[in-house]
Amino acid sequence: MSVEQLDAEKAARYAARMARKKAIIDKKIASADQDTGLLLVLTGNGKGKSSSAFGMVARALGHGLNVGVVQFIKGRTDTGEEAFLSKQAGVEWHVMGDGFTWETQNLAQDKAKAEAAWELAKKMLQSDQYDLVVLDELTYCIQYGFLDAQVVRSDLLSRPEMQHVVVTGRGAQPILIEIADTVTEMSAEKHAYEAGIRAQKGVEW
Template sequence: MSDRQARHQQSMQKLKSHVDDKVAQATEQRGQLLVFTGNGKGKTTAAWGTVTRALGYGYKVGVVQFIKGLWECGERQRLEEDANLEVAIMATGFTWETQNRKLDTQACQAVWRDAERMLADPQVYLVVLDEITYMLKFGYLDIATVKQAIEARPGEQTVIVTGRNAHRELVAMADTVTEMQETRHAFNSGLQARRGIDY
């Protein structure tokens, strides 16, 4: 055996031992709270990827879209015929387009009732609260209300929260927090959002 191969094998054995130890220590089974935040692209896309994974195993999934509901959404269009998927849409578009706080608050509260129902349903394995961070930032929803619904959910249910500037209290209670960091974004260079790639 060459020196290079011996060093590689030794390194891989150490890595395997480390991974095996981590797997052995992971003994708790329960639903989780995941937060996908940050200024980078891909938060909603990551959430839809997890939706696809859960549906692939035949689990019931609920998705609540607080901002992008009026936009075309390739993932939603592909998956919406799955009987195990329910999607609730705020359907007012971006708040900076409506510019009507009262109507936006009413629309948010209405779709939040769908979210509360999903969060209370033990048959729903995964709930995605897509772009809910904006609802908290703009004051359309109260953080205490959102936290209470998430904390009271069935033990096997996982929740994904997406959006920029996730509330510090959601970050603090999350099991996994992923921050998407923007290094460069094509839109800032004048490239239009591309169907099938960006939405």
């Protein structure tokens, strides 16, 4: 066969493969036709949980939706996400933590902070004024017993039907995974931190 014939054959095979793929995907798309508020859980040890939640905030703002964000653990207020997103129209942003719990070492204080944060989250979950609610680093509050998992579950399930919620944090509890629509486990195959590189602004904060 000539080079031209080989190229033509390659292009034909490509077209056929993609046509088969299209048939499968079109069928899948046709069968996924419902709209509903999603509960997304982003968990695992890898980088990307909170940043993915903030990417969804950007997406939501692009569609003119209203967003509420509660950061349960984070205490610092110099993050890029807060500086940029919290000032946007349609965004309500609360940094409720004191930093990670190993910084405070005070159980009663950490629990009180988490409970105050949940009160704010609960108000959002009870209002149809928020199209997307981000509960950043919530899982740690359950892990350390600051919040009752059953209460969290119940408040999440009682939210408006079309409201999307994103929960982030390592070690998401089975009780959260069970009621979630979409769960992503993010595994760190490699992390710059392990090579002695500190958290970079614009990437990690």
